[in-house]
Amino acid sequence: MTSANFPRRQFLSLTGMLAIGFTVAPAAGKLGGSSAAASTDAALRGNEGDLRVNDPGAADSWLVIGSDNSITIYSGKVELGTGVQTALSQIVCEELHVRVDMVSFVQGDTSLTPDQGYTAGSATIFTAGPVLRAAAATVFQALLAMAAQAIGVPERVLQAQDGKIGIGRNLNRGLSYGRLIGQQQIELTTNQNVAVVNPADYQVVGQSAPRVDLPAKFLAQFEYVHNVVVPGMLHARVVRPSGTTADGNPVALRNATLDSVDSTQAEAVPGYVQTVQKDNFIAVVATDEWAAIQAANALEVTWRTGAPLIAQASLPEALRDPANLYQSGTQVDAGDVDTALAGAAAQVTASYFTPFQMHGAIGPSCGVADVLPEPDPATGIQVTVWSGTQGVYELEGAIAQLLNLPLTAVHVIYVEAAGCYGHNGADDAAADAAFISSVVGSPVRVQWMRPDEEGWEPLGPAMAHSMKGGLDSKGNVVAWDHAVYTPTHNGRPDSLAGNLLVGQFLGFLPEPLPALPTNAGTRNGPVNYDFANNRLTESQVRSFVTVPGTMTPAAPLTWLLPRSSALRSLGGLSNSFANESFMDEMAAAANADPLDFRLNYLSGDPRATAVLQAMAKQAGWEKGISNPGPGRGRGISYLQYENNLTYVAAYAEVDVNATTGVIQVTRVVVAHDCGLIINPDGLRNQIEGNVIQATSRTIMEEVQFDQGGITSLYWDTSSFHPGTQYPILRFDQVPSVEIVLIDRPSQPAWGAGEPVTEAMPGAIGNAIFDATGMRMRTLPCTPARVLAALAAAK
Amino acid sequence: MPTPLTATLIVNGQTRTISVADETEDLLYVLRDKLSLIGPRFGCGVAQCGCCTVIVNGAITRSCITPITEVPAGSTITTLEGIGQPDRPHPLQQAFIDEQAGQCAYCCNSMIMGAYGWLESRIAGGNTAVPTDQEIKDFLSGNGTTPAYDYLCRCGAHLRIIAAIQSAAKVMVGGGR
Numbered sequence: 023m024t025s026a027n028f029p030r031r032q033f034l035s036l037t038g039m040l041a042i043g044f045t046v047a048p049a050a051g052k053l054g055g056s057s058a059a060a061s062t063d064a065a066l067r068g069n070e071g072d073l074r075v076n077d078p079g080a081a082d083s084w085l086v087i088g089s090d091n092s093i094t095i096y097s098g099k100v101e102l103g104t105g106v107q108t109a110l111s112q113i114v115c116e117e118l119h120v121r122v123d124m125v126s127f128v129q130g131d132t133s134l135t136p137d138q139g140y141t142a143g144s145a146t147i148f149t150a151g152p153v154l155r156a157a158a159a160t161v162f163q164a165l166l167a168m169a170a171q172a173i174g175v176p177e178r179v180l181q182a183q184d185g186k187i188g189i190g191r192n193l194n195r196g197l198s199y200g201r202l203i204g205q206q207q208i209e210l211t212t213n214q215n216v217a218v219v220n221p222a223d224y225q226v227v228g229q230s231a232p233r234v235d236l237p238a239k240f241l242a243q244f245e246y247v248h249n250v251v252v253p254g255m256l257h258a259r260v261v262r263p264s265g266t267t268a269d270g271n272p273v274a275l276r277n278a279t280l281d282s283v284d285s286t287q288a289e290a291v292p293g294y295v296q297t298v299q300k301d302n303f304i305a306v307v308a309t310d311e312w313a314a315i316q317a318a319n320a321l322e323v324t325w326r327t328g329a330p331l332i333a334q335a336s337l338p339e340a341l342r343d344p345a346n347l348y349q350s351g352t353q354v355d356a357g358d359v360d361t362a363l364a365g366a367a368a369q370v371t372a373s374y375f376t377p378f379q380m381h382g383a384i385g386p387s388c389g390v391a392d393v394l395p396e397p398d399p400a401t402g403i404q405v406t407v408w409s410g411t412q413g414v415y416e417l418e419g420a421i422a423q424l425l426n427l428p429l430t431a432v433h434v435i436y437v438e439a440a441g442c443y444g445h446n447g448a449d450d451a452a453a454d455a456a457f458i459s460s461v462v463g464s465p466v467r468v469q470w471m472r473p474d475e476e477g478w479e480p481l482g483p484a485m486a487h488s489m490k491g492g493l494d495s496k497g498n499v500v501a502w503d504h505a506v507y508t509p510t511h512n513g514r515p516d517s518l519a520g521n522l523l524v525g526q527f528l529g530f531l532p533e534p535l536p537a538l539p540t541n542a543g544t545r546n547g548p549v550n551y552d553f554a555n556n557r558l559t560e561s562q563v564r565s566f567v568t569v570p571g572t573m574t575p576a577a578p579l580t581w582l583l584p585r586s587s588a589l590r591s592l593g594g595l596s597n598s599f600a601n602e603s604f605m606d607e608m609a610a611a612a613n614a615d616p617l618d619f620r621l622n623y624l625s626g627d628p629r630a631t632a633v634l635q636a637m638a639k640q641a642g643w644e645k646g647i648s649n650p651g652p653g654r655g656r657g658i659s660y661l662q663y664e665n666n667l668t669y670v671a672a673y674a675e676v677d678v679n680a681t682t683g684v685i686q687v688t689r690v691v692v693a694h695d696c697g698l699i700i701n702p703d704g705l706r707n708q709i710e711g712n713v714i715q716a717t718s719r720t721i722m723e724e725v726q727f728d729q730g731g732i733t734s735l736y737w738d739t740s741s742f743h744p745g746t747q748y749p750i751l752r753f754d755q756v757p758s759v760e761i762v763l764i765d766r767p768s769q770p771a772w773g774a775g776e777p778v779t780e781a782m783p784g785a786i787g788n789a790i791f792d793a794t795g796m797r798m799r800t801l802p803c804t805p806a807r808v809l810a811a812l813a814a815a816k
Numbered sequence: 817m818p819t820p821l822t823a824t825l826i827v828n829g830q831t832r833t834i835s836v837a838d839e840t841e842d843l844l845y846v847l848r849d850k851l852s853l854i855g856p857r858f859g860c861g862v863a864q865c866g867c868c869t870v871i872v873n874g875a876i877t878r879s880c881i882t883p884i885t886e887v888p889a890g891s892t893i894t895t896l897e898g899i900g901q902p903d904r905p906h907p908l909q910q911a912f913i914d915e916q917a918g919q920c921a922y923c924c925n926s927m928i929m930g931a932y933g934w935l936e937s938r939i940a941g942g943n944t945a946v947p948t949d950q951e952i953k954d955f956l957s958g959n960g961t962t963p964a965y966d967y968l969c970r971c972g973a974h975l976r977i978i979a980a981i982q983s984a985a986k987v988m989v990g991g992g993r
Binding site: 102103104105232233235236237238239240241242243244245246248249290291292293310311312313316382383384385386438439440441443469471472703704707708710711712713714715736737738740742743750751752753754755756758759 | 820836841842854857858860861862865895896897900901902905909912913916918919920922923924925928954956957959966967969970972974976977978
């Protein structure tokens with residue numbers, strides 16, 4: 023397993039090197055050439071191990087080439103299992119004229135990499151790609167100039183390949199980058215206007231380079247955070263409030279407070295070390311993992327139940343209840359919607375609902391922390407944390423506050439976990455470990471068990487939508503009105519202890535509820551259709567009791583709903599489900615073909631038209647042909663991610679079993695335009711993943727909770743866990759997936775991590791309508807819900 | 817008090833002696849914590865996902881629910897580490913690489929080791945047909961298998977995983993290791 027003392031900053035021992043600092047939002051103000059240079063100077067004075075500059079925001083990112091020809095990318099954006107390490111490397115390699123296997127990638131380390139914010143929002147390629155491209159091109163131009171001088175020829179006659187520059191096509195005798203650098207120490211600042219490779223000449227970008235991380239993962243060589251081992255490390259399990267429901271199922275209790283702890287039985291477990299208890303936080307620590315599990319089970323804890331949550335069954339109404347709202351606003355207000363609706367020949371209204379859903383990492387969250395009694399005299403670091411977090415800096419700040427230490431004393435190192443799909447329990451598990459380690463004085467590993475993950479990870483919140491539309495006598499849309507109701511999608515660490523689970527158990531309060539529109543509940547709430555009278559209003563739902571008249575949590579923290587945060591696409595899945603289902607309802611009311619109906623309102627955007635037509639061609643869409651077979655239907659959807667990025671058109675075919683209510687999605691077609699494609703196969707892999715995961719979210723996934731807390735704590739119902747659990751799509755439920763990629767090399771490269779997720783529920787719901795004439799306006803489309811809807815439609 | 821146990825096992829071809837303080841300790845923790853193997857992974861602890869899959873005496877085994885007492889002394893255990901090495905990957909590992917059959921790939925131990933046990937036993941039983949897509953889907957969904965083990969993937973790499981298993985099966989039925 024990983025030794026936590028893995029060597030870093032090997033480049034520091036190089037006798038010569040070429041380093042480049044580059045800056046990126048949002049921390050650009052803290053970076054810049056001068057601080058990059060200062061950091062480089064500081065780095066050069068070090069010998070090995072960690073070195074940390076005093077200003078925590080100024081850990082600059084570099085592209086470093088050594089005199090030994092080593093090339094290292096320092097990335098604040100991290101590989102979450104989506105392939106960005108490979109894609110970002112390709113962008114660098116293109117400009118540097120080297121192969122992907124020639125670069126190494128250091129990511130997410132508060133001592134080594136820049137603060138590039140969270141790795142989230144399908145934004146890595148879009149935001150970090152151009153930064154790395156300009157940095158790499160700046161380096162290359164410098165090397166080219168050095169080569170021209172060394173060889174004594176003009177730059178224009180030089181060629182570069184595989185890390186060598188020379189004359190003519192045979193570069194065997196060319197000068198390697200390392201040789202050009204020699205004993206020099208060179209620092210550059212990115213030239214934003216540097217010459218870059220013409221997309222027409224791309225050799226690395228646009229190729230399906232194999233993922234650099236995958237072989238190790240299949241060969242049991244890959245170091246997930248779950249494998250991190252620190253010398254002297256102990257194992258801990260957190261014991262969270264739990265109870266039993268009226269029908270005998272376990273429940274992860276919200277708002278409960280500690281009543282009593284009896285560790286007598288736990289102490290008898292061989293390997294038991296100690297119980298850590300402070301306020302409402304309890305953990306047991308043992309010498310090995312098995313002992314920690316047994317001791318946690320043996321700990322006798324009683325809890326006082328607290329205030330009840332809003333009932334799950336009442337959510338569609340509760341989300342709209344003015345008493346539960348803390349803020350409302352209008353985000354889109356074109357024309358005069360009310361007048362247009364009043365004058366419409368036909369009005370269509372509908373309500374949609376999506377439930378709380380989980381990230382559901384296949385490997386539950388795990389964190390390792392080593393908190394020393396005093397700061398290390400050489401580095402000033404007292405806390406080292408290994409985490410699969412999406413934001414090492416934001417976690418660093420939160421842990422510093424949790425432990426009441428300066429930022430400079432905390433060092434967070436990213437180590438990949440199981441796929442997270444947003445803000446899951448990774449940060450919480452790491453903070454658990456940090457707090458426990460600070461108490462026991464040894465390194466501690468915290469592995470959440472499956473019920474910890476399902477019961478306590480931050481969830482994607484339930485959302486409700488009230489839609490109204492107006493048609494004129496010719497079936498044209500004259501009004502569109504979408505009201506969305508949502509709890510927050512932003513509960514990320516944000517450098518606050520109160521945003522971490524352990525912080526909340528210790529009495530820290532989370533940050534105030536977000537102001538409009540920063541909670542991301544309206545992602546893809548606006549439609550790109552050209553409607554003259556078009557309105558989107560957002561109402562934000564309180565997750566916890568607030569100080570009256572404010573958005574600030576009241577003490578003690580009292581949850582009204584399960585804790586929610588960023589789940590893949592945030593509000594986008596629910597908003598697009600409502601928009602694209604309702605668009606279909608409008609088309610049906612207008613007796614129009616769903617494809618033509620959409621195209622009519624996108625005529626001003628050739629890329630939108632192209633993506634819809636590409637989908638229709640691949641799917642074999644024919645106007646007026648419905649119900650491809652008994653119980654079989656087809657549906658489409660369209661969106662532009664965040665209304666100004668990646669274009670997606672999707673098609674789904676479903677079989678509806680009218681006897682069992684089971685929906686089988688049989689075939690999916692996606693047409694996708696994210697501009698310049700960096701890695702076609704990596705992109706296809708992402709699209710397939712979005713299709714399959716979002717199909718699962720559409721037909722199966724719903725977090726179950728009673729007024730005490732969450733009751734779906736495992737994947738499947740079993741004799742041991744008889745209540746409704748949280749099943750996800752199985753292999754025999756997966757549709758075939760056909761993908762049409764539209765490559766636009768002259769356009770910016772946009773992201774693909776989330777856009778297709780948003781497209782799936784609409785396409786599937788519209789296919790169910792096509793098959794049955796029945797609208798599924800509530801997710802997930804479970805057999806029980808389908809049967810109830812079929813019965814109601816009769 | 818728990819009963820301690822010392823046992824000798826053949827793990828990936830090597831004789832290993834392990835000692836546990838509690839004979840009810842599940843095999844997963846013995847492999848990971850006592851033998852430092854990282855192929856088998858913790859996923860659910862209740863045999864619902866497959867992350868912990870290993871082969872014990874030829875049988876597909878969910879190590880997270882298998883107390884070490886149920887693994888007789890002298891048992892042969894194969895983990896992801898044992899079927900191939902970086903310079904000589906098993907056909908399943910090579911096929912997963914060729915098909916790029918993963919994203920986070922945390923789950924992939926389950927499909928590789930499950931398919932390894934399934935295909936080896938099919939071939940040993942004289943069935944050298946390459947399984948169809950549907951047969952592979954059924955196997956990975958526990959349809960008609962005993963126990964009815966499901967194999968869960970959260971990233972959505974299912975189609976690539978099916979393709980990789982089929983591709984590897986072609987090599988394995990031809991005598992490829």
